[in-house]
Amino acid sequence: MDDGTLYYSLREMTELLKRHYGKKTILLIDEYDVPLAKANERGYYEPMIRLIRSLFGTALKTNENLYFAVLTGCLRVAKESIFTGLNNFNVFSVTDVDFDEYFGFSDEEVRAMLDYYGLGDNYESVKEWYDGYRFGNTEIYCPWDVSCYCGKHRNNAKLPPQNYWINTSGNDVVRHFVKDMGNHKAAAKIEMERLIDGETVEKEIRQELTYPELYTSADNIWSALFMTGYLTWRGEPDGNRFRLVIPNQEIRNIFVDQILALFRESAAGKAAGR
Numbered sequence: 001m002d003d004g005t006l007y008y009s010l011r012e013m014t015e016l017l018k019r020h021y022g023k024k025t026i027l028l029i030d031e032y033d034v035p036l037a038k039a040n041e042r043g044y045y046e047p048m049i050r051l052i053r054s055l056f057g058t059a060l061k062t063n064e065n066l067y068f069a070v071l072t073g074c075l076r077v078a079k080e081s082i083f084t085g086l087n088n089f090n091v092f093s094v095t096d097v098d099f100d101e102y103f104g105f106s107d108e109e110v111r112a113m114l115d116y117y118g119l120g121d122n123y124e125s126v127k128e129w130y131d132g133y134r135f136g137n138t139e140i141y142c143p144w145d146v147s148c149y150c151g152k153h154r155n156n157a158k159l160p161p162q163n164y165w166i167n168t169s170g171n172d173v174v175r176h177f178v179k180d181m182g183n184h185k186a187a188a189k190i191e192m193e194r195l196i197d198g199e200t201v202e203k204e205i206r207q208e209l210t211y212p213e214l215y216t217s218a219d220n221i222w223s224a225l226f227m228t229g230y231l232t233w234r235g236e237p238d239g240n241r242f243r244l245v246i247p248n249q250e251i252r253n254i255f256v257d258q259i260l261a262l263f264r265e266s267a268a269g270k271a272a273g274r
């Protein structure tokens with residue numbers, strides 16, 4: 001497939017849909033930045049930037065077939081060069097109040113869902129394992145976890161809770177947290193242990209990062225953990241400084257099983273002279 005066909009594919013799709021249904025198209029793009037993350041890890045970031053810039057530019061700019069578009073991703077889009085020339089979009093991050101109740105399941109929705117599947121008695125366990133994420137001023141549950149839990153437990157309510165979230169998220173940020181902390185590694189391990197014990201750590205969070213910047217400093221790596229859902233925050237921020245905390249038991253298990261294990265592996269490798 002030639003580049004021109006790729007660049008105009010989304011725009012052509014909106015045109016065909018409008019022609020068929022007689023209405024302007026609503027374009028929903030989930031995890032728009034996953035190709036950027038993969039490209040950054042594997043050495044073709046700049047070509048991917050060019051592709052997505054052209055793809056989105058033709059689809060989202062002066063497209064008479066488009067009603068509106070919604071994009072989701074881990075990084076804020078404002079600083080990415082893929083949106084050059086687009087000035088008619090709004091960015092809502094995990095710290096923004098607008099639409100904060102729509103980024104996950106509310107407590108009321110989870111109670112209703114559990115009751116529907118005959119799992120009302122499991123509410124406290126579900127709350128401990130999958131609640132705790134904060135968007136704006138609202139505390140929410142991870143919808144994927146709750147949906148998977150109901151699917152697994154509706155025929156056997158006695159099953160223990162499971163980790164579902166880790167299977168849907170990349171582990172690159174976890175690996176980089178241990179690998180790229182440099183001289184901050186010892187302090188980071190102590191702070192991780194504090195988080196696992198239920199304490200908070202205060203960090204400067206940069207929400208406008210590009211993927212090549214993510215692992216260039218210790219602060220940026222903490223920001224990556226925050227933006228990818230491994231950490232959330234409590235209280236009120238002081239400017240860009242947030243009190244970070246592990247949101248729930250599921251993520252706490254990930255920290256214990258993966259991050260601390262990677263720290264031990266790194267220490268063993270260093271001791272062996274590797």
